[in-house]
Amino acid sequence: MNLLIERGLMFGNLLRVDSPAWVALYNRALEKLTGKTTALTEFHIDLTGLSPEIGDELGDLDYLNPPNGNRQFILLTTEQKTAPMLAADLSVYRAILRRFIADNESQLFSLTARDAVVGEIDDEVWQVAQPADLLDIRKVRISADTTGNHVAEADRLTAMIDRFRSQPDAWWDDVLIAEMIEQAKKSGDVTRNPVRLAHTSFDVPDFWTPAFGGVYVIRSAREPAVIFTDPAQEVPLSGVLTMSAHDRNEIAAWLARNGLAEPIAAAAAADTAAILRQKIDFILVDSATRAGIDPGDGTRADLRRAAARLAPAAMPAELRGLAAILRYVETGGDWPVIDSGDPAYFYVLRATALPARDVVNQLLTELAPHDVRALFTLNKTLFYKLFQGWDAAKQKYVADQLAREYQIDKQGTREALFGPEPGMAEPGAPERNAPAAPAAPWGPARVTLTERAAPAAGPWGAAR
Template sequence: MKRLYDNELIYGRLLTVSQPHLIERYNKALAAFGLPPTKLESFDIDKTGFSPQIASELGDADYLDPNGVNRRFIILTPAQATLPVVHTWFSNTDALMFEFFNANTRAINALTIKDVIFGEIEDNVSRVEDIEDLLSIEQVEFRVLSAEDVLGKAAELRVLVDRLTNEPNAWRDDAMLEHMVDLAKVAGDIRENTLVPEQVVFRHDAFWTSHFGGCYVFVDDRMTTVIGNPEAPGFRRSRPWQVSYLSIADTGRVFRFLAETGRLDPPRASWLEGSGFLEHRAEMAIRGLLREAEPDADLNRIDPVWLQTWMHRHAAMIASDGTYPFLETAKREIAQSGQIDMARLPERFRFQLARAKPGHKDAWLTNRLISEYVPGDFVSRYVFNKQGFYADYAAYPDAFRHHVVEMLKTTYLKDKAGFRKRLYGL
């Protein structure tokens, strides 16, 4: 993974913490979680405060996620709001943290001037042991604490200010006034600073979780749909009148579900011809066959002439796999008629033409699910399904790993927003 780290393809865009006072605050949060302090003089953190270096130091990648549920967080600075989440059991951790930062900007800005904010994203389960545990999580609450108890002191000061305002003789209580001064030294002027987060409860909607080998939950008005391994505890057992269960291995049914619920963008010329989507999928298909045929080849020497020659020499292999010929046929049909009838296509190829409907609230999650069925498209896997990409990458031959990194650098990393907009409309 060092090659990925050196090229910021894993643990990229994190915030470096090296100031002694911030490290001290981080250690106070660790102590509150019952964890030993870090001895590092510098480390990086993500939006939740997770640090890969501290995880390595502790020998525990789940030190902020001990049971894979009720995620802990450590906030040192408002700047964390723009960072990614690089380690989580739930795909919507990032969105929930974003909502918390967005809803409580003033409080976070004020509190982090003097203190560290930490706590847990609590729901109503302490452990996930079967599918029903996942389905019972409908909302989460941020339980927010601070090391110097600025929150508690601000609340106490608020009560004393109200007493001073409403009780005629309260101003004669010298001990109370002195205590108010001491509290104000910590909490500041609470008339100007909003120190208590205003919104701490948020909906827990559609998500992917790494529990049970990977499981997707989609929420619609009248039905919740679970897509995962049928061997998962509780699969097809919990609330069958409210929950639909689809095996992730049933490509046809999963595709129909996404299409019928309006989560897919139908393959039409209006977006396919200008996006380069089909060309990208075809290129990924050929590179996958190259890896299979010549695992140790230096693929960075590829140019159009070399590639065309290779394809002619391996025409039987390409025809047997079928992906590239299918995409070329689809490209011609869309050019002629402007669309393609998905119902008559082989199920194993349908996801080659699929992307999430860009305006749908579940677009990112849907694209992640689609990537499960197009694992050879390592660029899109990296964009939407990093856990899947890292597992794939670990199994690649070293020469192909180098090729993957170079291609990600020249395609996605070169212009992330442009790539997502062009191919996926996001």
């Protein structure tokens, strides 16, 4: 993993904490949350204040996530909103916490100027003991305050002021006036500088969780579904369609019926040929290194020479379909006939611009794991897991390619692959008149529930 760290592909963009004042504030917050402190004088923190160095020191890499408790966070500055989130029980936590900071930036800026802000993310479910409990997670609430309880003290003074203004005889209540004066010494003038954190509740219709081997919960679609990464963990759940990642035909039919995915070639402004060539390059490197063939420097010329040395049996199954699509895009040849039974099927899809877009894109990486650029961009948990098992030559090629092409222009790469980022508006359920499944190149979906076990008609032709 040192290869990824050296190239800024792991633990990148963390916030550096190296001033004695910040270290002291962090220790005060850490002690309040966990009862522990750090002896380090310099470390890095993520969006939630989690530090890999402190995790190594404490022997707990997820020390802000107590067992059977809510995920906690420490804010030293509002600049943490640009940092990544190293560990998340739900995939939406980063977006929710970023929005919480953005919506309360002026208040949090004022609070962090004098103290650290600590809080927790509450999914309002006491315990996730079985997959059915995941369906109870519908809303997330964030509670936060400084280590000195400035928000609570301000709320207490605000309540006193409201009481003073509303009660007719409050002017003669010397006890209340004395209490307000003493409280103002602790919280300051809340009439001129109000301390009130707004928008602390967020709806969660769609998410991924690492629990039970990895589970995708997608409820914003017209046909809600729960998809298990591990087929052994799959259990039927009431009110939703249940599938596993091995049910490729069923997943393809469900995506088509609900209009959740589109072919890359149908996306406006997407350089389809360049994207397809990149996918083919990564697949060839994987095949060459597994066959013991040196891919050289990973240039296209080196990869073509390596591919020529591959035995027919070692040629990746995805390559034939991707090459056919590339020929069609570049030369307008015969229309490729590729359905969900073809290994290349999910490599040419991306999620449509619906509320479940990010979760669907992450799901597609599970079904097309050799597309390591998409895997790194959308599913770092799986990327890091697979990276450790790769051949050294593939590790070097992938790290070099990602550092050269993705790190230079992260935003541009994401938009080219998956469309523009959604705004900071809270994701919600689809409207009652949600858009129908896109016609796209393959026409409207015609797969019925009774037909979902058969290969679904795909973006490149009808099912065979």
